[in-house]
Structures are given as C-alpha cells and as structure tokens.
Amino acid sequence: MSDTLGIALVGCGTVGNGVANVLLSRPERVAQRAGRPLALRRVVVRDPAKPRDPLVARDLISTDIRAAIHDPNVHVVVELIGGTTVAKGVVLDSLAAGKHVVTANKALLADAGAEVFEAARKAERTVCFEAAVAGGVPVIRALGESLAANQVTAIQAILNGTSNFILTAMAERGMSYAAALAEAQKLGFAEADPTLDVDGSDAAHKLAVLAQIAFGVTAKPHEIARQGIDTIDAIDIGFANELGYTIKLLAEAWTGGHGHAGNGTKQSRGTAPADHGAPTVALHVAPVLLRHTDLLAQVRGAYNAVLVYGDIVGETLYQGPGAGRMPTASSVVADLIDLGVGRAQRTFAAAKLWSREGRGFTVEPPERVRSRFYLRLQVADRPGVLADITRILADEEISISSLVQHEAAEEGGGPVPLVIVTHYAATGRFRKALTRINALSTTAAPAVFFSMGD
Amino acid sequence: MSDTLGIALVGCGTVGNGVANVLLSRPERVAQRAGRPLALRRVVVRDPAKPRDPLVARDLISTDIRAAIHDPNVHVVVELIGGTTVAKGVVLDSLAAGKHVVTANKALLADAGAEVFEAARKAERTVCFEAAVAGGVPVIRALGESLAANQVTAIQAILNGTSNFILTAMAERGMSYAAALAEAQKLGFAEADPTLDVDGSDAAHKLAVLAQIAFGVTAKPHEIARQGIDTIDAIDIGFANELGYTIKLLAEAWTGGHGHAGNGTKQSRGTAPADHGAPTVALHVAPVLLRHTDLLAQVRGAYNAVLVYGDIVGETLYQGPGAGRMPTASSVVADLIDLGVGRAQRTFAAAKLWSREGRGFTVEPPERVRSRFYLRLQVADRPGVLADITRILADEEISISSLVQHEAAEEGGGPVPLVIVTHYAATGRFRKALTRINALSTTAAPAVFFSMGD
Incomplete structure (x- = not known):
C-alpha cells in the first residue's frame, strides 16, 4: 500500500462534519478503496468552540488556515467554506503551496473557474468538485467520464432541492408558496434567507459548472437568464395539473439543432442551428411545465435529477x-479516493476544463430557444377579447394548441383567467407577442408564462 | 498528444458496428477526450460478406482472430462476440498477448470473471466492462468509482429491457404476455429465442457482475434464484394496478441489516443481520410489485434503471x-477513452475485482429476505375457505395487510380469485405457509405470489 494521503478540511459546517465522520469512522474502507490510507490531519474552523462530530479530536481543530495549507503532511485541501472571497484565497493559496484541492463550491467555480484551473495547471495540481453540483449525485463524473464518447446536445436538470421541495408541497398538498417555504425552512431544507435558492441563482451556478464540462463554455452566472419559483402562483400549478402537467424549476442547456431531424421537419425544444454554422448553446433556469409522466416530473421533495442527452x-x-451532510460527504470522499487512486489527476489533465481549449461552442441568448408556451392572462369577460389576443399571436405566427377558460362566477364580473398553450415558437417571438398582449386594454394584469418541457 | 492507441474489434454485429461508427466518424472528438488518437486497426468477423457500417473499410475486415490479437499495432482488443466459449478464448489470449480488453459480455464475467481477472493481473493488463450491464447507463463506474465512499447496502434494478418492454405493454395497453412478446420481437427488442431475457437469466448474469463490484462476492449465475416474467398472468397485473402497484422484473441484492433501524423496530425489505455477525447479501431476480409512485415503477419500455442504496x-x-447499437457503443468507447487517459488502468489496479481480496460478504439464500407478499389464490366460493387460509398464515406469524375478493359472477360458481397482501415476513416462512395453502382441498390451483417492493 502506498503513502498516506494527508487531508486538511477548511470549513467544518454541515458537509465538513460529514466528511470528517466518513474519514474517521471508516478508515479501513476508505484506505482499501483508495489503495492507501487517507489521514485527516487538520480541521480549520472559524469558531473552535462550536459543537462538531464527536470523532473530530480537539487537537485536529484550529483557526489557522495558513498552517493547514503549508503543513507538509497535508497533500489535499478540502475547501468547504463556501462563498467566493475567503474560499478563493484558500483554493489559490493551496494550489500555490502544491496541494490538490477538493471543493463543493459551485459559486466559486462559476465565478472564477478559469482563474482556479489556470492556477492548478500552473502548480501541476488537481481540482476535484463532484460535490459542487447535485450533492450526492455523481453527475460530474457522468458528464466528464462516463459519457466521454458523446457530445452532449441538451441538459435538463433539477438542481435546487429547496425549490423542488416547495413545488412538490404546493402541487401535492395544495400549499401556498409562503406556507411551503416556511415548512422547508422548518425542516432545514431552506436557509433563513432562501433568496439564492428560490430565485434560480443557485441552479444557475450549477448549470454554469455543467456547461463548462459539457460544452467547454465559460458562462458567468449573471449571463445565465433565470426565473425562480418565487413568483409561481398556486393558480398556475392548478391549471398545469388540469392540463396534465407538473411545474418544475429546471436548469436547461439546449444546443443549436438539438432534436431537429435532418430534414428540419421535426419540432421539439431546442434552438435551430446557428446560421454561422458554429455550435451554440442556450442556458437558462426557469419553471417549466412537464407532463406528469416525464422522468423529471416525478422527482419529488429535495431530490436532484439530471437528464443528459448525448x-x-x-x-x-x-x-x-442533492444536498445534505452525508450525501455531499459521499461525493467529497469519492474525490479524495480518486486522488488516492490517481484517477483524478488523469481526469484533470485530460479534461482541460476552464482552459482555452474549448469545444467551439458559443453561448447564445435564450431568445432563440424554441418551445411551446403556457400563457395565463387575466382578461375582461366580454366579446372580442379572445379575438384580439389570438390575432396578436397569429401576427407572430404562433399557433394555439389548447385553451382553457372556465365560466366566470357571475356574469359581468371582474377579469377571469384565460390559459393558452401554444405550439412551438421562438422565445423572442413569443415575448414580442406578449408585450403587445400586455398592452391591450382588456388584459387586467401582466401575463404569466412558462415553457413547456416538450 | 501521446501515442496512438490501436484497437481491434472482435465481433462486429449490432454493437460492434456502433463502436466502429463512433471511432471512424468522430476521430477528433475521441482523440481529444482520450488525450491521444484511437485508431481502429482491425475488425474480425465470422462472415466478411455481411453488410457493415459503410465507414468500415473493407481492408480492416478479416476472419483471423489470432492475427488481430498478435498485431503489435493493436493495444486493446474489444470482445463483442458474446457467449462464454470462443469469447473466453479471445479474452484470455488477448491478455496473454499483452493487450487490454474491453468487453460487453456479462455472461463471460458472471461465469468466468475470476479466471479472466486473474489472467489480466498476471499479464498486467486491464479489463473494462461498462457495457456489460445496463448498456448505455454508466452503472459500473457509479458503483466502482462515484460511490466509492459507500458500502452498498442494497440494489434494486431493471436490467432486462425486453422484460420491461413486455410488462409495460401488458400494464399500459392491456396486452397479453404472448402479444406483448410478439410485438417486442417485431420491434427488435426481443430475440427470436427470448428465453434468457424473459426467464430472468440475463438479469441474473448482470446482477452477478454488480454484486462482484458492490460486495466482492463471486456468485455463479446458477446460484442466483430467479423467476422470470414468462409466468405472469394479465390478471395479476390487473389486481396489482387495483392495489396501486406496478409489476416490474427486478434484480435485487439485499444485505443483512439493510433498512433495519438500530432499535430493530423499523420494518422494511432486506434481511436481518446474520447471527454470525459477518456481512451477508441475498441475490435474486423476480417480478416485484412496486407502488405506482416508486422511481422504478416509472421506468417504461426497453429502459434500464439501477437504484443503489449506499x-x-x-x-x-x-x-x-439498456441495450442497442449506439447506447452500448457509448459505453464501450467510454472504456476505450478511459484506457487512453490512463484512468481505467488505475481503477483496475485499485478495485481488485474477482480477487481473493473480497469485502467479507457471503451470499445467503433469498429465503431470509423479509418482504411483504402479494398472494393470489383460486378458491372455492364457500364458507370456511378464508378461515383455513388465514389460520395457516397466522400459524406462520404472517399477518394480512389487505385483501381483495370480488363478487363471483354467479352464486355457487367455480373457483374465484382471492388476493391477499401480507405484512413483512421472511421468504422461507412465507413459502412454508404457501405449501400448506396449496395443499388445501379448497384451493383450485397453485398460489401465485410476488414480493412487494417496500
């Protein structure tokens, strides 16, 4: 058996405690799988007085990041601080000091992946990040290794467990958004400030990481269009259900030409191949209506799922x-084992992530994505309203697939909801129609709309 | 970029043509992912006159296996003959000649894995087999690498696409077994002789391979208890549906103690920890009733799915x-890329599969697996029948969870179906009760029974 691999944990919150627990409670197993012992040498925390996993001996703990990074008996630094400021310094300093890095930090990779990977190549060290996307689900290895024969043509993924938990509670138990969020917070699935989860930002960070692996594109998080679940009304979940659909928050990547048959006649989600011929990919995070029988429609609660088209x-x-102490620890320890085996170093060298050696893809705005749309309007209950709306859609060459308008509670009452499902249309064209529809005197509130998943 | 990796395909049927197509149509992509060119140098077939993928140049093709194996420009032999006789010779000879081997041959691994891996270790060469289980689904890497921090405690898997296609057609379209099988054959999902698919043998081979990776046990296929779908009656699919369940053919592995809470009060599938304290695993293939909302219940058509508990x-x-030309080729080429990168060699050395270095598990007979059971009887429609049956179950300490008996078409008519769902019971004990029930003068036909998935 080869030399011991020394490990420093920097940050020891929920996930850090899980990682420490696995390494300290199952050393024989980990050594057997890694082909060498993995020794937890240091645990760096901000507050040493905080309660930790009982297996973490007091003398492992310190507040000295520098000492951990420069300890000659430490070969791998596991960064679990989160955020993009202190964490970035820890990662860059660790690489400069000749340490491999394992991180679960999607925000850092999305924000500064190029800088981090450039530093790693310069230092001839490896960065592993299976835990950064989808927690315990090994999607980084799937995209980078298992599917290496493929060019990915599309990704549809549930990457935020909090949002999925809330949507599941709203759909299955008829809860309001506020009540579902409160329950998610009570159960520990949502942070006290849930903004990044429910507004799509967390999913956008993760999508940026997946897009780097699948398409070699470096999309800054702010370049990824996003719409969260914080604006979803229970009425839309009800209408979706009536139409046979479930609303899910999806992170999506569509390459130009995905799903288009050679003869161009097949209609599906995706964008047309770009005129300039170079491959393109559109990235966005948004609520999407999925048929009840779709694989992703059936993902419930705080689970994550990634559907990859190769x-x-x-x-x-x-x-x-997709999150949690032990699932995320499972992915972090898998990375440590891969470093022990020597696999991770080979993967890192071969994959050339966040380098100039891309795959030729350029990111295009989601306006070009073709989709069917769900559109809910509040309209006056009087003659001619539907004629105006359908005329505008016809002007933009958007045809209607189905339509739901329930009888008003009383004649001559206030505005009533009208739901239209369209056939395929480019997002940009659909938005153009929407602007005109919203300007009609007969529509009482801005239209609500979502893409349909197929 | 490093040296070219030379490849010989031995066997060029459906999958072989797919592999040749990927290598020949996308050489730049494959070279980029592998860090070196992958060159298809030889294609060995039985009948050179057979039509092939048009990219396979005539001068690549020969019938000379020996020449391919001993060609100094060939570094990897891809065995796609299938079966366990010629294929075994090809694999052993290739290893002895210093070639790495990639194979999709689950029967060979299940039957002679120890011999093959011993030969590979002796020759210091690597054997890869992602395509051997679940076709395009990268479950070998998931178990061996991504989940390396875990001890797997259970596996439930749909590993035979033909059976799943037939069951889906029976459940969703009300087809008979015979009609569904005929359609599967017409669509190319089932062989002319479908025996190995529908009797559970193919799934048992694949389960044997998964069990080696997850538990280090070498279970000969004939040691894995199996029941296929060839005996499933449409009436049971109907009753299952009425109870809220779907019937799926599952390959299952349950370790001792899986799902048992520390205090022993939680009831679930699995076996009790063995008295001798050493870890045990029970392996079997059988139709299982799954709740409509279970993940595996929703796997439709010829798809495969593997649910792993870590x-x-x-x-x-x-x-x-789970099968087919291009999905299986995706896995074979992923293995070739891994050999190019140098990952596969590390994995092979670290995993020590089919060696004496097991994980201490012993295989136990499925009689000890605890399960709820679905039991259908044909009983005489007269007083006392139910009393006899429930008395026998009570004698074996098996309690009843639910019961369905529909009104007979006419009073005093022939035997009527009676469906009983039990609470948890050990399989052995349940079978004992069954023998007594079948011996009752009031039961008209041998009882039909299946496990419930939870």
Whole structure:
C-alpha cells in the first residue's frame, strides 16, 4: 500500500462534519478503496468552540488556515467554506503551496473557474468538485467520464432541492408558496434567507459548472437568464395539473439543432442551428411545465435529477439527494479516493476544463430557444377579447394548441383567467407577442408564462 | 498528444458496428477526450460478406482472430462476440498477448470473471466492462468509482429491457404476455429465442457482475434464484394496478441489516443481520410489485434503471437505454477513452475485482429476505375457505395487510380469485405457509405470489 494521503478540511459546517465522520469512522474502507490510507490531519474552523462530530479530536481543530495549507503532511485541501472571497484565497493559496484541492463550491467555480484551473495547471495540481453540483449525485463524473464518447446536445436538470421541495408541497398538498417555504425552512431544507435558492441563482451556478464540462463554455452566472419559483402562483400549478402537467424549476442547456431531424421537419425544444454554422448553446433556469409522466416530473421533495442527452447514447438520467451532510460527504470522499487512486489527476489533465481549449461552442441568448408556451392572462369577460389576443399571436405566427377558460362566477364580473398553450415558437417571438398582449386594454394584469418541457 | 492507441474489434454485429461508427466518424472528438488518437486497426468477423457500417473499410475486415490479437499495432482488443466459449478464448489470449480488453459480455464475467481477472493481473493488463450491464447507463463506474465512499447496502434494478418492454405493454395497453412478446420481437427488442431475457437469466448474469463490484462476492449465475416474467398472468397485473402497484422484473441484492433501524423496530425489505455477525447479501431476480409512485415503477419500455442504496449517500438512481447499437457503443468507447487517459488502468489496479481480496460478504439464500407478499389464490366460493387460509398464515406469524375478493359472477360458481397482501415476513416462512395453502382441498390451483417492493 502506498503513502498516506494527508487531508486538511477548511470549513467544518454541515458537509465538513460529514466528511470528517466518513474519514474517521471508516478508515479501513476508505484506505482499501483508495489503495492507501487517507489521514485527516487538520480541521480549520472559524469558531473552535462550536459543537462538531464527536470523532473530530480537539487537537485536529484550529483557526489557522495558513498552517493547514503549508503543513507538509497535508497533500489535499478540502475547501468547504463556501462563498467566493475567503474560499478563493484558500483554493489559490493551496494550489500555490502544491496541494490538490477538493471543493463543493459551485459559486466559486462559476465565478472564477478559469482563474482556479489556470492556477492548478500552473502548480501541476488537481481540482476535484463532484460535490459542487447535485450533492450526492455523481453527475460530474457522468458528464466528464462516463459519457466521454458523446457530445452532449441538451441538459435538463433539477438542481435546487429547496425549490423542488416547495413545488412538490404546493402541487401535492395544495400549499401556498409562503406556507411551503416556511415548512422547508422548518425542516432545514431552506436557509433563513432562501433568496439564492428560490430565485434560480443557485441552479444557475450549477448549470454554469455543467456547461463548462459539457460544452467547454465559460458562462458567468449573471449571463445565465433565470426565473425562480418565487413568483409561481398556486393558480398556475392548478391549471398545469388540469392540463396534465407538473411545474418544475429546471436548469436547461439546449444546443443549436438539438432534436431537429435532418430534414428540419421535426419540432421539439431546442434552438435551430446557428446560421454561422458554429455550435451554440442556450442556458437558462426557469419553471417549466412537464407532463406528469416525464422522468423529471416525478422527482419529488429535495431530490436532484439530471437528464443528459448525448448524441451517441440518447438520454440518461442521474438522480438522488442533492444536498445534505452525508450525501455531499459521499461525493467529497469519492474525490479524495480518486486522488488516492490517481484517477483524478488523469481526469484533470485530460479534461482541460476552464482552459482555452474549448469545444467551439458559443453561448447564445435564450431568445432563440424554441418551445411551446403556457400563457395565463387575466382578461375582461366580454366579446372580442379572445379575438384580439389570438390575432396578436397569429401576427407572430404562433399557433394555439389548447385553451382553457372556465365560466366566470357571475356574469359581468371582474377579469377571469384565460390559459393558452401554444405550439412551438421562438422565445423572442413569443415575448414580442406578449408585450403587445400586455398592452391591450382588456388584459387586467401582466401575463404569466412558462415553457413547456416538450 | 501521446501515442496512438490501436484497437481491434472482435465481433462486429449490432454493437460492434456502433463502436466502429463512433471511432471512424468522430476521430477528433475521441482523440481529444482520450488525450491521444484511437485508431481502429482491425475488425474480425465470422462472415466478411455481411453488410457493415459503410465507414468500415473493407481492408480492416478479416476472419483471423489470432492475427488481430498478435498485431503489435493493436493495444486493446474489444470482445463483442458474446457467449462464454470462443469469447473466453479471445479474452484470455488477448491478455496473454499483452493487450487490454474491453468487453460487453456479462455472461463471460458472471461465469468466468475470476479466471479472466486473474489472467489480466498476471499479464498486467486491464479489463473494462461498462457495457456489460445496463448498456448505455454508466452503472459500473457509479458503483466502482462515484460511490466509492459507500458500502452498498442494497440494489434494486431493471436490467432486462425486453422484460420491461413486455410488462409495460401488458400494464399500459392491456396486452397479453404472448402479444406483448410478439410485438417486442417485431420491434427488435426481443430475440427470436427470448428465453434468457424473459426467464430472468440475463438479469441474473448482470446482477452477478454488480454484486462482484458492490460486495466482492463471486456468485455463479446458477446460484442466483430467479423467476422470470414468462409466468405472469394479465390478471395479476390487473389486481396489482387495483392495489396501486406496478409489476416490474427486478434484480435485487439485499444485505443483512439493510433498512433495519438500530432499535430493530423499523420494518422494511432486506434481511436481518446474520447471527454470525459477518456481512451477508441475498441475490435474486423476480417480478416485484412496486407502488405506482416508486422511481422504478416509472421506468417504461426497453429502459434500464439501477437504484443503489449506499450507507453514506442514501439512494441514487441511474437510468437510460439498456441495450442497442449506439447506447452500448457509448459505453464501450467510454472504456476505450478511459484506457487512453490512463484512468481505467488505475481503477483496475485499485478495485481488485474477482480477487481473493473480497469485502467479507457471503451470499445467503433469498429465503431470509423479509418482504411483504402479494398472494393470489383460486378458491372455492364457500364458507370456511378464508378461515383455513388465514389460520395457516397466522400459524406462520404472517399477518394480512389487505385483501381483495370480488363478487363471483354467479352464486355457487367455480373457483374465484382471492388476493391477499401480507405484512413483512421472511421468504422461507412465507413459502412454508404457501405449501400448506396449496395443499388445501379448497384451493383450485397453485398460489401465485410476488414480493412487494417496500
């Protein structure tokens, strides 16, 4: 058996305690899988007085980041601080000091992946990040290794467990958004400030990481269009259900030409191939209506799932717990084992992530994505209203697939909801129609709309 | 970029043509991912006159296996013959000649894995087999690498696409077994002789391979208890549906103690920890009733899916096309890329599969697996019948969870179906009760029974 791999944990909150627990409670197993012992040498925390996993001996704990990074008996620094300021310094300093880095920090990778990976290449060290996307679901390895024969043509993913928990509670138990969020917070699925989860930012960070692996594009998080679940009304969940659909918050990547048959006649989600011929990919996070029978529609609670379309294999799905102490620790320790085996170093060198050696893809705005749309309007209950709306849609060459308008409670009452499902249309064109529809005197509130998943 | 990796395909049927197509149509992509060119140098077939993928140049093709194996420009032999006789010779000879081997041959691994891996270790060469289980779904890497921090405690998997296609057609379209099988054959999902698919043998081979990775046990296929779908009656699919369940053919592995809470009060599938304290695993293939909302219940058509329970991560699911030309080629080429990168060699050395270095598990007979059971009887429609049956179950300490008996078409008519769902009971004990029930003069036909998935 080879030399011991020394490990420093920097940050020891929920996930850090899980990682420490696995390493300290199952050393034989981890050594057997890694082909060498993995020794937890240091645990760096802000507040040493905080309660930790009982296996973490007091003398492992310190507040000295520098000492951990420069300890010659430490070969791998596991960054679990989160955020993009202190964490970035820890990662760059660790690489400069000749340490490999394992991180669960999607925000850091999305924000400064190029800088981090450039530093790693310069230092001839490896950065691993299986835990950064989808927690315990091994989607980084799936995209980077298992599907290496494929060019990915699309990704549809549930990457934020909090949002999925809330949507599941709203759909299955008829809860309001506020009540579902409160329950998620009570159960520990949502932070006290849930903004980044429910507004789509967390999912956008993770999508940026997946897009780097699948398409070689470096999309800054703020370049990824996003719409969260914080504006979803229970009425839309009800209408969706009536139409046979479930609303899910999806992170999506659509390449130009995905799903288009050679003869161009097949209609599906995706964008047309770009005129300039170079491959393109559109990235966005948004609530999407999925048929009840779709694989992703059936992902419940705080689970994550990633549906990947490869040009050779077709579609494969990866699903499991997207967060939490032990699931995320499972992915961090898998990275440590891979470093022990020597696999991670080979993968890092071969994948050339966040380098100038991309795959030729350029990011295009989601306006070009073709989709069917769900559109809910509040309209006056009087003659001619529907004629105005359908005329505007016809002007933009958007045809109507189905329509739901329930009888008003009383004649001559206030505005009533009208739901229209369209056939395929480019997002940009649909938005243009929307602007005109919103300007009609007969529509009482801005239209609500979502893409349909197929 | 490093040296070219030379490849010989031995066997060029459906999958072989797919592999050749990927290598020949996308050489730049494959070279980029592998860090070196992958060159298809030889294609060995039985009948050179057979039509092939048009990219396979005539001068690549020969019938000379020996020449391919001993070609100094060939570094990897891809065995796609299938079966366990010629294929075994090809694999052993290739290893002895210093070639790495990639194979999709689950029967060979299940039957002679120890011999093959011993030969590989002796020759210091690597054997890869992602395509051997679940086609395009990367479950070998998931178990061996991504989940390396975990001890797997259970596996439930749909590993035979033909059976799943037939069951889906029976459940969703009300087809008979014979009609569904005929359609599967017409669509190319089932062989002319479908025996190995529908009797559970193919799934048992694949389960044997998964069990080696997850538990280090070498279970000969004939040691894995199996029941296929060839005996499933449409009436049971109907009753299952009425109870809220779907019947799926599952390959299952349950370790001793899986799902048992520390205090022993929680009831679930699995076996009790063995008295001798050493870890045990029960392996079997059988139709199982799953709740409509279970992840595996929702796997439709020819898809495969593997649900893995890890002691750290919890449950993760891997799903996708389980067979076919391009999905299987995706996995074979991923193995070739891994050999190019140098990852596969590290994995092979670290995993020590089919070696004497097991994980201490012993295989136990499925009689000890605890399960709820679905039991259908044909009983005489007269007083006292139910009393006899429930008395026998009570004698074996098996309690009844629910019961369905529909009104007979006419009074005093022939035997009527009676469906009983039990609470948890050990399989052995349940079978004992069954023998006594079948011996009753009031039961008209041998009882039909299946496990329930939870």
